[in-house]
Amino acid sequence: MMGAMASPTIEIESIGGHMASEVAKRSGASPMSCYQCGKCSSGCPVASRGDFKPHELVRMVQTNLHGPVLSSRFIWECTSCHTCSTRCPQQVDPAGMMDALREMSRALGAAPRSTVVPVFNQIFLDAVRDRGRIFELGLMIQFKLRTRRFFEDADKGRIMYRKGKLALSAPQVGGKAERKAMFDRAAEGGTK
Amino acid sequence: MSYAFFPGCSLEGTARDFRLSTMAVAQKVGLDLPELKDWICCGSTAAHSTDPLLADALPAKSLSAAGGATVAVACAACYSRLKTANHHIAGDAALRARVAQVVGRDYDGQTKVLHLLEILVRQIGLQRIRSAIRSPLAGLKVACYYGCLLARPPEITNFDDPENPTLMDQLLEAAGATPVAWPHKTECCGASFSITDPSIVLELSAQILLMAQAAGADCIATACPLCQLNLDMRQQEIEAKSGRRYNLPVFYFTQLLGLAMGCPADDLSLGSLIVAPGALLEAKGIGR
Numbered sequence: 276m277m278g279a280m281a282s283p284t285i286e287i288e289s290i291g292g293h294m295a296s297e298v299a300k301r302s303g304a305s306p307m308s309c310y311q312c313g314k315c316s317s318g319c320p321v322a323s324r325g326d327f328k329p330h331e332l333v334r335m336v337q338t339n340l341h342g343p344v345l346s347s348r349f350i351w352e353c354t355s356c357h358t359c360s361t362r363c364p365q366q367v368d369p370a371g372m373m374d375a376l377r378e379m380s381r382a383l384g385a386a387p388r389s390t391v392v393p394v395f396n397q398i399f400l401d402a403v404r405d406r407g408r409i410f411e412l413g414l415m416i417q418f419k420l421r422t423r424r425f426f427e428d429a430d431k432g433r434i435m436y437r438k439g440k441l442a443l444s445a446p447q448v449g450g451k452a453e454r455k456a457m458f459d460r461a462a463e464g465g466t467k
Numbered sequence: 468m469s470y471a472f473f474p475g476c477s478l479e480g481t482a483r484d485f486r487l488s489t490m491a492v493a494q495k496v497g498l499d500l501p502e503l504k505d506w507i508c509c510g511s512t513a514a515h516s517t518d519p520l521l522a523d524a525l526p527a528k529s530l531s532a533a534g535g536a537t538v539a540v541a542c543a544a545c546y547s548r549l550k551t552a553n554h555h556i557a558g559d560a561a562l563r564a565r566v567a568q569v570v571g572r573d574y575d576g577q578t579k580v581l582h583l584l585e586i587l588v589r590q591i592g593l594q595r596i597r598s599a600i601r602s603p604l605a606g607l608k609v610a611c612y613y614g615c616l617l618a619r620p621p622e623i624t625n626f627d628d629p630e631n632p633t634l635m636d637q638l639l640e641a642a643g644a645t646p647v648a649w650p651h652k653t654e655c656c657g658a659s660f661s662i663t664d665p666s667i668v669l670e671l672s673a674q675i676l677l678m679a680q681a682a683g684a685d686c687i688a689t690a691c692p693l694c695q696l697n698l699d700m701r702q703q704e705i706e707a708k709s710g711r712r713y714n715l716p717v718f719y720f721t722q723l724l725g726l727a728m729g730c731p732a733d734d735l736s737l738g739s740l741i742v743a744p745g746a747l748l749e750a751k752g753i754g755r
Contacts, residue, residue, distance in 0.1 A: 301519065320655045320671050352667065355512050356615035356655035361629050370620075377516045392516070395663045399513035403525065407507040409476035418662060428665060431700060435481060438739045440696075442480040448507055457528070457569055461521040465565030 294339045302375035304368040309333040315359035315369045325349030329359050329369045336372065345380040351390035391422050404458045407448025412441050468590060470539035470581070472500035473529065473549065475692075476508050477542055482692035484736035488721035489541055489583060491730040495599045496591050500539055504532060509548035512659055523562065524569040526552035531574035538580045541721075543691035544658075547616035547624065549580045554623045582617060582626065583721070584634040584690060593641045601729035603643025606751050609723065610684035610715075611635040611646050612675065614694040615655050629653065635720050639688060642727035649682035651675050656697040665701075672697045673705045676713045685747055688720040695719060699741045716744035726754045 295306040309330070316328035326348045327335070335344045344350075350373050359369040377393075380386050386393050398417050402409055415432070419425055435441045478486040493500050510525035526549045530538065540546040556563045557576030567573040587596060613632045621629040632653065636646035654675055657668030675698060679687050689695040699717040706713055717740065725735040732754055737744060748754050 320657075321667060324667075324670070352660075352664070354615070354655045354658050354660060354667065354671075355515070356658075357619035358615070358653075358655070361619045361621060374515050374519065378518070381517065390663075392663050395659075396513035396517050399511065400517060400521070403508040403510065403514075407505075408479065409508050409511075411476070411480040415662065434700060434741060438741055439483065439736070440481045440739055442483070446476075446479060448505055450505070453571070454507070457524065457571065458521065460569045461518055461524055465520055465524075465568040 294336050294341055294344070297379065298336055298372050298375040301378060302368070302371040304371035304375060305365070306333050306336045306367060306372055308365040309337065309367045310365060312364065314362050314364065315367075318358040318362055320356060320358070321349070321352045321354060325352055329353075329373075332376070333367060333369060333372065336376075342385075344376060345383055345385040346387055347376075347380075348387050348390060350376045350380060351386060351392045391418075391424075394418070394421055400458075404454055405451065406446060407450070407454060408446040410442065410445035412443065413445055468497065468586075469499035469501065469536075470586065471503040471533050471536040473503050473506050473538050473540045473545060473580075475540070475542035475545035477692035481696055482542070482719075484739040485541055485692060485695070485719045485721060488719055488725045488730075488735040491725045491734040492587075492721050492728060495725075495728040495730065496587070496595055498586070498591060503529060503536075503538060505529075506532075509545040511544055511548065515548070515551075520565060520569060522548070523552040523555050524566050527556060527566050527574040527576075528570050530578040530580070531570065531572055533578045535578075538578055539583060539586055540580060541583050541690075543582070543614055543616040544693065546580065546582045550624050552576070553578065553580060582690070584617070584638065585626065587724075588634045588638055593637060596638065596641045596724075600642055600727045602727055602753065602755075604639065604723060604727050604751070604753055605643050607644045607723075607747075607753060608647050608683055608685045609639050609644045610649050610679035610682055610687045611639060611652060611720070612679070612687050612689050612694060612698070613652050614689070614691045615653060615658070617690060618653055635688060635690060639720060639723055642724050644723065644727075647679075647682040647684045649678055649684070651678040654678075656694045658693045658697070661693070661697055661701070668697050668701055669705055669708065672701050673709060676702065676705060676715060677709075677711070679715060680711075680713055684715065685751070686716040686718060686723075686744065688718050688723055690720055702742050714742060716740055716742045716747055718744065 353373045506529040514522035553576045618629040657671040660667040
């Protein structure tokens with residue numbers, strides 16, 4: 276009986292590769308090269324707290340599990356420390372993959388509600404567009420207003436002020452209109 | 468020796484002390500650091516997590532204005548973003564064209580970018596550093612902490628050994644300090660999660676403090692505004708959570724170097740450090 280059965284094979288093409296190609300196109304990462312050694316996850320500083328570990332997410336990308344990957348909390352807990360990409364024996368570049376997944380997750384509005392990282396990133400980039408540089412105090416106040424986290428770390432502002440670590444006036448680099456046009460062209464993909 | 472200085476946003480605020488101490492040290496070794504004109508934010512993690520094209524375009528805008536000068540960077544995060552953009556743009560003609568469309572001018576990705584540690588050790592040289600030392604940091608055991616972004620990814624930053632960098636160790640050893648051997652030189656402190664999810668920073672920074680202490684360090688030296696802020700500002704909270712006492716001052720490496728070169732404490736803004744270094748420096752007879 277055993278002899279009559281063909282050994283099971285998984286045709287990578289038949290299960291897609293679409294998600295991996297999308298990730299590769301956006302970031303240059305190569306999820307399809309991963310053979311699951313787990314080196315990325317063993318060096319990852321936040322793997323132990325994530326819903327999935329980096330090597331699991333790579334496998335899930337290989338097998339087109341769009342939903343669970345793009346709504347994963349881990350992709351928003353990744354600190355972009357690049358330990359995984361530095362140590363990967365297959366040049367998969369999991370850190371680059373996470374950038375692509377964050378971009379895809381955000382485009383679909385799939386980020387879990389428990390993460391405020393996308394909100395922070397948007398406030399940060401709006402500030403760069405408007406002022407050219409980050410005004411840390413303004414950024415923190417805006418973030419607190421938007422996320423209504425008024426009491427978390429309330430003492431930190433006082434400490435930083437006392438230690439002279441807070442600039443109290445906002446920087447402003449000229450060329451605001453030019454920067455806005457630059458952000459608009461980037462959003463269009465730099466093709467116009 | 469002259470470089471166009473890219474301070475980055477943090478050096479105008481929370482890392483003011485990094486900037487002041489950098490300038491104090493530069494003056495002692497004949498390093499001229501005129502500010503790169505009209506530099507803008509590198510985009511940091513927010514840009515590369517959101518839009519890869521914008522993440523390359525923001526550094527390209529600043530770097531294309533350098534006019535052939537080599538750019539000197541203090542912040543490890545800015546350094547990483549500027550070097551990554553260079554790597555992408557120089558290696559991909561189609562991307563270069565798209566970045567040119569976005570920025571409004573062509574940039575070839577060839578502006579050379581160096582971190583202060585590279586400049587001090589490899590360009591100025593340890594011999595010159597040694598000759599500028601007035602008050603060696605004798606008996607001071609330092610955990611040199613590089614963080615994530617100086618040495619990784621190595622094919623982009625080309626900074627030093629990605630698992631065991633030694634540039635800061637060499638520099639502070641030349642200043643008379645004793646760098647300790649420890650395994651957390653390039654572990655992550657949690658970076659900008661300090662704002663979005665402090666629990667990550669509390670967990671990761673606690674491990675770094677624990678290991679620095681276990682290695683016998685008296686203090687930590689950093690080269691990144693976020694590393695410094697997380698290890699310094701969160702230290703008391705970490706102590707309260709863990710029940711362990713660290714009391715490890717977290718310096719910028721430029722502050723320690725400045726002390727060894729005889730710069731007055733005010734010029735190095737030592738008063739900005741949250742874990743006060745006074746008792747340690749007093750006990751070691753440093754900066755007197």
